[in-house]
Amino acid sequence: TQLLEQSPQFLSIQEGENLTVYCNSSSVFSSLQWYRQEPGEGPVLLVTVVTGGEVKKLKRLTFQFGDARKDSSLHITAAQPGDTGLYLCAGTGDSNDYKLSFGAGTTVTVRA
Amino acid sequence: NAGVMQNPRHLVRRRGQEARLRCSPMKGHSHVYWYRQLPEEGLKFMVYLQKENIIDESGMPKERFSAEFPKEGPSILRIQQVVRGDSAAYFCASSLTGYEQFFGPGTRLTVL
Numbered sequence: 031t032q033l034l035e036q037s038p039q040f041l042s043i044q045e046g047e048n049l050t051v052y053c054n055s056s057s058v059f060s061s062l063q064w065y066r067q068e069p070g071e072g073p074v075l076l077v078t079v080v081t082g083g084e085v086k087k088l089k090r091l092t093f094q095f096g097d098a099r100k101d102s103s104l105h106i107t108a109a110q111p112g113d114t115g116l117y118l119c120a121g122t123g124d125s126n127d128y129k130l131s132f133g134a135g136t137t138v139t140v141r142a
Numbered sequence: 143n144a145g146v147m148q149n150p151r152h153l154v155r156r157r158g159q160e161a162r163l164r165c166s167p168m169k170g171h172s173h174v175y176w177y178r179q180l181p182e183e184g185l186k187f188m189v190y191l192q193k194e195n196i197i198d199e200s201g202m203p204k205e206r207f208s209a210e211f212p213k214e215g216p217s218i219l220r221i222q223q224v225v226r227g228d229s230a231a232y233f234c235a236s237s238l239t240g241y242e243q244f245f246g247p248g249t250r251l252t253v254l
Contacts, residue, residue, distance in 0.1 A: 061241065072146075072233050072245035073185070118185070128240040129175065129187040129198060 033057070034119055036133035044141050046108055051136045053119035054101045060125045062095055062102045065118040067135070073118055076104075109140045144169065146236050146246035154252045155224050163219040163249045167236030174217045175243060176209060179231040191217060224253045 037052045053062070061080045065073035077086050079095035079102065086093045090113075092105040106113055116137050120130040147166040155161050167174050176188040190198040191211035202209065206224075211217040221228055231250050235243035 063242065065245070070248075070250075072148075072247045075242060075244055078242050120185075122241075128173065128237070128243075129190055129201070130177075130185075130235075130243060131187070132177075132185040134184045 034121055034131055034133035036117075036119060036136050038136060039134070040137050040139075042139040042141065043109055045110060049106050049109055049138065051104045051117050051119075051138070052101070053103065053133055055121065056100065057121075057123070058099050059121035060099070060123060060127070062099075062119060062121045063130065064093055064102070064104055065120065067116040067118060106138075109138075111140045111142050114138060114140050146234055146244055148232075148234050148246035148249050150249060151247060152250045152252070154254060156254050157225055158223050161221040161224050161228070161251055163221075163232050163234075163251070165217040165219070165234030165236075165246060167217070167234075168238075168244055171236035171238050171244075173237040173240045173243075174211050175235040175237070176217075176219050177233045177235065177245075179233065179248075181230070185233065188219075221251075224251075226253050229253045 034055050043049050063078045064076045067073040077093045082097045082099045084095045090107045094103045116135045118135045120132045149164050172193050174191045177185045178188055179185045187201040189202050189209045194213050206222045208220045229252050231248045233245050233248045235245045237243045
C-alpha cells in the first residue's frame with residue numbers, strides 16, 4: 031500500500047483568503063486525483079493529473095503534480111464558504127494498478 | 143446522466159446478520175471498486191471488479207466478505223455474520239477506463 035500524507039490536517043481561513051493543501055509520498059504515482067467530500071456524502075472528483083509537472087486550473091482551484099510524481103498541491107484563490115469541505119488526494123501506483131490509495135484528508139473551513 | 147447509485151443509504155444490522163450493499167455504476171462504466179471508510183479513518187480500497195470478474199481483492203478481509211458484479215444487475219458487496227467492527231461507510235466507485243473513479247453516496251452500515 032502506498033502512503034499519501036496530507037497537510038495540514040485542518041485549515042480554517044476567512045472568506046477571500048488563499049489556501050494551499052499538500053499531498054506527499056515517498057512513492058511514485060502514475061496518476062493522482064483530488065476529491066472533495068461533504069459530510070454524509072461520497073467523494074466528488076475535482077481533477078486527475080497524470081504528467082509530472084502538470085498544472086491544471088479549475089476556476090479558482092489550481093492543481094499541481096510534482097515533477098517526480100510523488101507530490102501534489104491544491105491551491106484555492108479567494109476562498110468562499112462554499113469551498114468548505116474535506117479535501118482528499120488519492121493516487122494510483124503503476125499504470126496497471128487502478129486501486130486508489132487515499133490520504134487522510136484536509137478539512138477546510140472558510141468563514142464568512 | 144445518473145451518477146453512481148448505492149442502496150440502501152443506511153443499513154442497520156444486528157451482530158451475526160448479513161448485510162448486502164448494492165451499487166449501480168454510471169451508464170457505460172464496466173469497472174467497479176468498493177472502498178470502506180471506518181470512523182476517524184481514511185478511505186481504504188477493498189475490491190476491484192469488472193463484469194463477472196474479480197480483478198483485485200487485495201483489500202478484502204479474508205473471511206465473511208464477498209463481492210460480485212454480475213453480467214446483469216448491480217454490483218453487490220456481501221458481509222456475512224456482521225460484527226460491530228464492520229460498522230463503517232462503504233463507498234462504491236465506477237470508471238469507464240479504470241482511470242478516473244466516480245463515487246456513489248455510500249452506504250452507512252451500523253451493526254448493533
